Amino acid sequence: MGFAVSKPYGDSERFDFIVSSAPHIWRVQVKSIYKAAKNGYGIHSCEVYVPRDVDFIVVYLVPENAWYLIPIKAVGGRHALYFYPHGSRTGKCRYEKYREAWWLMKPDMKLDVAKNPG
Numbered sequence: 001m002g003f004a005v006s007k008p009y010g011d012s013e014r015f016d017f018i019v020s021s022a023p024h025i026w027r028v029q030v031k032s033i034y035k036a037a038k039n040g041y042g043i044h045s046c047e048v049y050v051p052r053d054v055d056f057i058v059v060y061l062v063p064e065n066a067w068y069l070i071p072i073k074a075v076g077g078r079h080a081l082y083f084y085p086h087g088s089r090t091g092k093c094r095y096e097k098y099r100e101a102w103w104l105m106k107p108d109m110k111l112d113v114a115k116n117p118g
Contacts, residue, residue, distance in 0.1 A: 001021075002021070003019050003105060004019070004020040004021075005017055005019055005020075006019075006020070013027075014029070014047075015027035015029050015053065015055075016028060016029055016030045017030065019056075021105045021106060021107050023107065024105070024107065026055040026056055027053070027056075028054070028055065028058050029049055029054045029056070029057045030057075030058045030060070031057060031058070031060070031081075032060040033059065033060070033061050033062060033083070034063070035063070039088055040082055040083055040084040040086075041064075041082070041085075042080055042081070042082045042083070043059060043081045043082075043083075044079060045080070048078070048079060049072055049075065050077065051072050054072050056070060056071060057075060059081065059083065061083060061085060064085050066099055067099070067100055067102075068083065069098055069100075069102060069105065070095055071098075071104065083095055083096075084096070085099070
């Protein structure tokens, strides 16, 4: 994809990586899930990530080999995120539109999820 990726020294930041896609610099928190629960996958965090600290949460579902690039504004202060790559009975697949959404980090992309908050 042509991104430059850097890892901050130490564990002093709320993000794991810095992704550069000129002219943008994105702060990225990465999470991975290795095992499904019931019909989907869930990530639970002790901390709430907010736009002043992180730009994206990137989630990798290992058994599905699927990546989700979620703008932090679409997370809405949640402690838990749930993923249903094969659909759910209730139809709540909030983050499916972010599956493999690498285009969100393209150089010409203006990240405005206020129009489409998910």
